[in-house]
Amino acid sequence: MGIQKILVVDDSKTELHFLSDVLTKRGYQVRTAENGEDAMRRLGEDRPDLILMDVVMPGQNGFQLTRSITRDERFTGVPVIMCTSKNQETDKVWGMRQGARDYIVKPVDADELVKKIKAFD
Numbered sequence: 001m002g003i004q005k006i007l008v009v010d011d012s013k014t015e016l017h018f019l020s021d022v023l024t025k026r027g028y029q030v031r032t033a034e035n036g037e038d039a040m041r042r043l044g045e046d047r048p049d050l051i052l053m054d055v056v057m058p059g060q061n062g063f064q065l066t067r068s069i070t071r072d073e074r075f076t077g078v079p080v081i082m083c084t085s086k087n088q089e090t091d092k093v094w095g096m097r098q099g100a101r102d103y104i105v106k107p108v109d110a111d112e113l114v115k116k117i118k119a120f121d
Contacts, residue, residue: 002121003049005029009039009065010054010083015106019052019083022110028117036060036068043069048078050120052113053100055084055091063098070099079120083108 006028008019013034020030031046033039036059039051051069055062066080079101084091087105095103102116 003028003117005031005046005048006050006052006117007031007033007039007042007048008052008083009033009036009057009062010052011035011057012054015054019108019113022108022113023117026114036065039065040068043075047075050117051078051080052083053080055082055086055095063094066095066100067098081116083113 006023008016008030010016010019011034016032020032023030031042031048033042035057053062053066062082062084066082069075070080080099081102081104082095082100083104083106085106092103104113104116
């Protein structure tokens with residue numbers, strides 16, 4: 001089956017553009033969301049194979065949103081990779097405790113990101 005559809009959640013249009021570009025060039029189908037509400041709406045429309053989640057966003061932050069998604073039985077088996085500028089070990093531990101399956105720090109290295117995504121194939 002493999003990872004094909006990826007939902008990228010980030011409040012930065014620059015990051016959304018960069019990540020979408022990196023992923024579409026490697027053959028992934030990408031949908032984007034700019035906040036938690038937008039992300040939940042997208043999830044209701046089309047279940048992704050993987051979610052890339054920013055942490056610092058207005059409203060619901062990425063930790064809260066990850067917790068909501070990973071505890072929702074509709075999205076069981078959809079891995080979340082935190083993709084954030086928060087680079088402290090405590091942030092990573094907290095992200096994993098919220099249900100994230102991996103963690104990558106911005107600025108994102110495209111090859112490292114793709115390697116982390118392929119680990120879920």
